[in-house]
Amino acid sequence: MFILKKRGWELPERLATPETHYLNRRQILAGLAGSGVLLGTGLGIRPSFAEEDPSAGLYPVERNASFTLDRDLTAEEVTTKYNNFYEFGSHKQIYPAAQKLKIRPWTVTLDGMIDNPQVVDIDALLGKMPLEERLYRFRCVEAWSMAVPWSGFALSELVKLASPQAGANYLRFETFLDPAVAGGQKQAWYPWPYVEGLTLEEATNELAFMATGIYGKPLAKQYGAPIRLVVPWKYGFKSIKSVVRITFTDKRPVSFWEEIQASEYGFWANVNPSVPHRRWPQSSERLLGTDERRNTLLFNGYEEQVAGIYKNITGERLFM
Numbered sequence: 365m366f367i368l369k370k371r372g373w374e375l376p377e378r379l380a381t382p383e384t385h386y387l388n389r390r391q392i393l394a395g396l397a398g399s400g401v402l403l404g405t406g407l408g409i410r411p412s413f414a415e416e417d418p419s420a421g422l423y424p425v426e427r428n429a430s431f432t433l434d435r436d437l438t439a440e441e442v443t444t445k446y447n448n449f450y451e452f453g454s455h456k457q458i459y460p461a462a463q464k465l466k467i468r469p470w471t472v473t474l475d476g477m478i479d480n481p482q483v484v485d486i487d488a489l490l491g492k493m494p495l496e497e498r499l500y501r502f503r504c505v506e507a508w509s510m511a512v513p514w515s516g517f518a519l520s521e522l523v524k525l526a527s528p529q530a531g532a533n534y535l536r537f538e539t540f541l542d543p544a545v546a547g548g549q550k551q552a553w554y555p556w557p558y559v560e561g562l563t564l565e566e567a568t569n570e571l572a573f574m575a576t577g578i579y580g581k582p583l584a585k586q587y588g589a590p591i592r593l594v595v596p597w598k599y600g601f602k603s604i605k606s607v608v609r610i611t612f613t614d615k616r617p618v619s620f621w622e623e624i625q626a627s628e629y630g631f632w633a634n635v636n637p638s639v640p641h642r643r644w645p646q647s648s649e650r651l652l653g654t655d656e657r658r659n660t661l662l663f664n665g666y667e668e669q670v671a672g673i674y675k676n677i678t679g680e681r682l683f684m
């Protein structure tokens with residue numbers, strides 16, 4: 365099941381799990397799968413998308429128990445077939461088209477105002493970073509939401525690797541640009557490539573996460589493989605997919621949607637049920653894969669972790 369395409373000596377020590385531990389883990393997972401406790405994670409259902417990913421042997425990773433949910437996980441079958449990824453089309457069923465994305469070789473460029481500018485290969489990065497699983501809520505401004513088990517590492521680890529210089533108060537994230545692969549990028553009225561931004565304080569908050577996997581496997585392409593941002597207290601469009609470059613800068617980046625319609629999609633875009641979007645009321649959300657609606661929570665339920673970032677910021681539209 366967990367086929368290691370990497371040779372053993374290429375694995376960092378941390379990941380060289382003793383066989384016995386691994387077997388136990390597998391037996392436990394198998395048992396849970398049989399009992400129906402696992403909701404489509406890992407074993408059993410293995411969509412073909414992830415099959416050729418050379419990082420498959422790294423997953424599943426240990427779950428960080430500090431991130432808990434107030435709802436069930438959304439079924440994998442649902443979230444793999446309902447995505448926003450405008451590079452491949454402006455509808456939700458982009459998963460077939462997204463399979464054209466080539467995710468190896470893949471590098472992430474760290475540049476701008478940092479002491480350690482570098483172009484890092486995705487597999488080298490995966491070997492360096494402390495991978496963990498986190499259960500997060502995820503809320504799109506279109507008023508649907510999901511709850512999923514991301515795998516990856518804290519964005520603060522990447523910030524540490526880059527070592528920002530004084531004044532580098534923002535991170536600018538950029539997605540790949542390849543119209544031959546991503547048909548949506550032939551539509552010239554969009555400001556490709558997709559860009560997003562965070563403040564350094566947001567980026568080093570414990571919740572800011574770089575996801576490289578989901579449901580105990582590498583990210584399927586439609587989720588933004590091989591690496592995407594996840595900022596669960598903000599609307600989904602902030603969580604930029606298939607990142608190729610992170611630039612540390614003293615200028616606030618203008619994001620993709622902000623450039624298209626700044627009055628509807630601002631820089632901050634923190635979830636707030638009492639601040640409606642022009643097209644979608646934000647007071648409640650549809651839980652994907654269910655008939656349930658829930659009241660939306662301030663900061664998507666992560667107020668305790670992030671409210672402090674914003675308490676001294678005045679004169680800004682923090683919530684859209």
Ligand SMILES: Nc1nc2c(c(=O)[nH]1)N[C@H]1C(S)=C(S)[C@@H](COP(=O)(O)O)O[C@H]1N2
Pocket residue numbers: 446447448449450451503504505539558586587588599600601602603604605606
């Ligand atoms: N590069 C890129 N990143 C993106 C998008 C996109 O179109 N292109 N869509 C955003 C939006 S609007 C949402 S809601 C989430 C969707 O993530 P998911 O498909 O994994 O649920 O990705 C965000 N990141």
Ligand SMILES: [Mo]
Pocket residue numbers: 448503504505506599600601
């Ligand atoms: Mo979204």
